[in-house]
Amino acid sequence: MAVYTDVSDEELGAFIDRFNIGTLLSYKGIAEGVENSNYLVHTETGYYILTLYEKRVNPDDLPFFLGLMQHLAGKGLNCPTPLIDRDGQMLGELAGRPAAMVTFLDGMWVRKPQLVHCSELGKGMARMHLAGADFEIKRPNSLSVDGWAPLLDASRDRAHEVKAGLAEELTAELDELQALWPKDLPSGVIHADLFPDNVFYLGKELSGLIDFYFACNDAFAYDVAICINAWCFEPDGMFNVTKARALLEGYRSVRPFSELEFDNLPLLCRGAALRFLLTRLYDWLSVPEGALVVPKDPLEYLRKLRFHRGVSNASAYGLDK
Amino acid sequence: MAVYTDVSDEELGAFIDRFNIGTLLSYKGIAEGVENSNYLVHTETGYYILTLYEKRVNPDDLPFFLGLMQHLAGKGLNCPTPLIDRDGQMLGELAGRPAAMVTFLDGMWVRKPQLVHCSELGKGMARMHLAGADFEIKRPNSLSVDGWAPLLDASRDRAHEVKAGLAEELTAELDELQALWPKDLPSGVIHADLFPDNVFYLGKELSGLIDFYFACNDAFAYDVAICINAWCFEPDGMFNVTKARALLEGYRSVRPFSELEFDNLPLLCRGAALRFLLTRLYDWLSVPEGALVVPKDPLEYLRKLRFHRGVSNASAYGLDK
Numbered sequence: 001m002a003v004y005t006d007v008s009d010e011e012l013g014a015f016i017d018r019f020n021i022g023t024l025l026s027y028k029g030i031a032e033g034v035e036n037s038n039y040l041v042h043t044e045t046g047y048y049i050l051t052l053y054e055k056r057v058n059p060d061d062l063p064f065f066l067g068l069m070q071h072l073a074g075k076g077l078n079c080p081t082p083l084i085d086r087d088g089q090m091l092g093e094l095a096g097r098p099a100a101m102v103t104f105l106d107g108m109w110v111r112k113p114q115l116v117h118c119s120e121l122g123k124g125m126a127r128m129h130l131a132g133a134d135f136e137i138k139r140p141n142s143l144s145v146d147g148w149a150p151l152l153d154a155s156r157d158r159a160h161e162v163k164a165g166l167a168e169e170l171t172a173e174l175d176e177l178q179a180l181w182p183k184d185l186p187s188g189v190i191h192a193d194l195f196p197d198n199v200f201y202l203g204k205e206l207s208g209l210i211d212f213y214f215a216c217n218d219a220f221a222y223d224v225a226i227c228i229n230a231w232c233f234e235p236d237g238m239f240n241v242t243k244a245r246a247l248l249e250g251y252r253s254v255r256p257f258s259e260l261e262f263d264n265l266p267l268l269c270r271g272a273a274l275r276f277l278l279t280r281l282y283d284w285l286s287v288p289e290g291a292l293v294v295p296k297d298p299l300e301y302l303r304k305l306r307f308h309r310g311v312s313n314a315s316a317y318g319l320d321k
Numbered sequence: 322m323a324v325y326t327d328v329s330d331e332e333l334g335a336f337i338d339r340f341n342i343g344t345l346l347s348y349k350g351i352a353e354g355v356e357n358s359n360y361l362v363h364t365e366t367g368y369y370i371l372t373l374y375e376k377r378v379n380p381d382d383l384p385f386f387l388g389l390m391q392h393l394a395g396k397g398l399n400c401p402t403p404l405i406d407r408d409g410q411m412l413g414e415l416a417g418r419p420a421a422m423v424t425f426l427d428g429m430w431v432r433k434p435q436l437v438h439c440s441e442l443g444k445g446m447a448r449m450h451l452a453g454a455d456f457e458i459k460r461p462n463s464l465s466v467d468g469w470a471p472l473l474d475a476s477r478d479r480a481h482e483v484k485a486g487l488a489e490e491l492t493a494e495l496d497e498l499q500a501l502w503p504k505d506l507p508s509g510v511i512h513a514d515l516f517p518d519n520v521f522y523l524g525k526e527l528s529g530l531i532d533f534y535f536a537c538n539d540a541f542a543y544d545v546a547i548c549i550n551a552w553c554f555e556p557d558g559m560f561n562v563t564k565a566r567a568l569l570e571g572y573r574s575v576r577p578f579s580e581l582e583f584d585n586l587p588l589l590c591r592g593a594a595l596r597f598l599l600t601r602l603y604d605w606l607s608v609p610e611g612a613l614v615v616p617k618d619p620l621e622y623l624r625k626l627r628f629h630r631g632v633s634n635a636s637a638y639g640l641d642k
Contacts, residue, residue: 006432009432009522010432010433025427026426026429028361030361031349031351031352032349040349040351040361042427106347108345108348200347202346
């Protein structure tokens with residue numbers, strides 16, 4: 001939750017002149033997102049979001065991210081739409097950073113998701129998977145199974161500070177996942193970070209998906225597995241199978257699961273849990289002593305991982321074949 | 322720059338129902354202000370700012386702050402106006418914090434103030450001083466001359482970590498200011514924190530004053546002295562007398578200075594410099610090792626203080642008697 005780069009009114013005014021959106025009236029830094037600096041911008045024609053891409057985003061990936069949002073919006077999906085400037089460009093530069101302006105989406109993320117939100121999420125995610133099918137740029141998922149070994153290695157020596165025996169448990173898990181990881185699942189563009197704060201609702205209706213900066217090409221069902229982890233456990237750590245069923249049934253009503261996806265869902269859920277466990281573990285061990293930002297607890301995902309290890313087939317998630 | 326308290330959509334929706342401003346459509350935490358949590362709120366009727374008052378604000382002061390904004394807005398001054406709920410209250414409670422909704426002001430603060438901004442600031446500040454004259458609630462200035470000794474004492478033992486001999490220099494300065502501080506200056510409600518980020522402009526026009534959470538009763542000319550410190554030094558530390566003249570002439574065109582104010586201006590500028598030096602020094606020494614937030618440099622204000630000590634009368638600030 002931060003704004004890393006300050007922008008002057010003069011710089012921003014000049015940047016905005018490249019779009020046909022009228023004079024700048026106000027802008028405010030938004031305390032959301034940990035990767036980039038975001039401003040809510042008001043001009044004579046309405047409200048927009050300005051994003052300055054900070055170091056954690058690879059500039060080479062920006063044509064993929066921005067092009068994807070354009071592509072999905074063009075197919076009728078509710079997501080931020082990058083504005084195109086007079087030269088036909090979506091990407092510009094502001095305050096020494098790559099920068100883009102996107103449309104403002106109404107809606108709020110839900111702190112306590114209910115069944116209806118899970119169901120709507122399932123449908124919206126499936127629509128996104130279908131809408132992205134013919135998007136031409138490709139971006140491999142660097143945080144899938146091949147990326148986990150180097151991540152684990154980076155934390156191995158200090159993992160015991162978080163929990164005794166953690167490195168050993170994760171090494172064994174990773175070995176098994178590497179051996180069993182399915183290769184021929186239906187694939188396409190996935191969001192890969194559909195946590196509740198990236199999904200907007202107006203009342204019970206899903207009003208938009210945001211933050212496509214982890215989007216990549218991977219198995220559709222892996223995106224589903226990420227959401228099962230992110231949406232279907234209660235704050236006390238208990239798995240809520242009713243929410244999972246709502247999510248999966250919602251998804252299936254738009255895009256049916258193949259038999260291979262059904263069979264591999266528990267394994268994909270283990271993988272998704274390991275992926276967030278590993279990045280959280282790395283962040284946890286990297287935060288300087290006394291820092292004001294408290295990193296997210298990696299062990300939340302160890303508990304989720306262990307739950308999925310005890311699941312033998314997708315019916316434990318409420319999904320009938 | 323932070324949001325300290327997270328608010329759920331349900332809580333906020335219920336809070337907003339107390340005002341007649343339609344259904345909640347979105348809200349985003351704003352990375353502005355270091356004292357409170359602020360959200361930009363969109364409803365069916367427009368945009369508003371929600372403020373949750375955190376620990377550094379004394380709840381007993383809130384009727385003064387909110388009442389003052391209402392009072393000033395009622396006199397035609399551009400400032401955030403607190404909304405009044407169905408029970409006639411401006412102050413409510415949200416997420417366990419005192420909370421208020423105010424109107425949204427367009428405009429931007431200027432990172433590099435020009436002469437015209439200083440002149441407009443002078444006029445706007447004088448208008449605020451006149452508009453506040455008949456505001457009935459009183460709030461003494463706890464950060465004026467009587468408050469500086471305890472502040473200095475709190476940093477005395479470690480001031481040398483910032484600069485050798487600092488405690489001694491400030492003690493001598495404080496002694497002199499306490500002896501000479503004028504008591505009978507024209508007084509009323511002052512803003513007491515009119516730094517550039519609290520003054521909004523649209524182009525060259527002042528469009529609003531914000532953040533009244535240091536406002537109090539004190540000498541009008543002390544408010545002017547704070548602005549001379551905050552607006553009239555260049556980033557390289559040089560005093561810009563042309564900006565000071567613009568500020569003072571702008572002020573005088575709305576509210577003339579008395580002879581006593583004119584004569585005391587250098588002393589008031591020393592006092593204002595010491596006040597910000599002392600709070601910055603305290604914050605500087607209180608920040609935990611490794612924290613991500615970099616406190617403001619106290620020595621910037623030592624240089625300003627020394628400049629004012631070399632000033633014999635207000636003509637050094639470009640002001641003719």
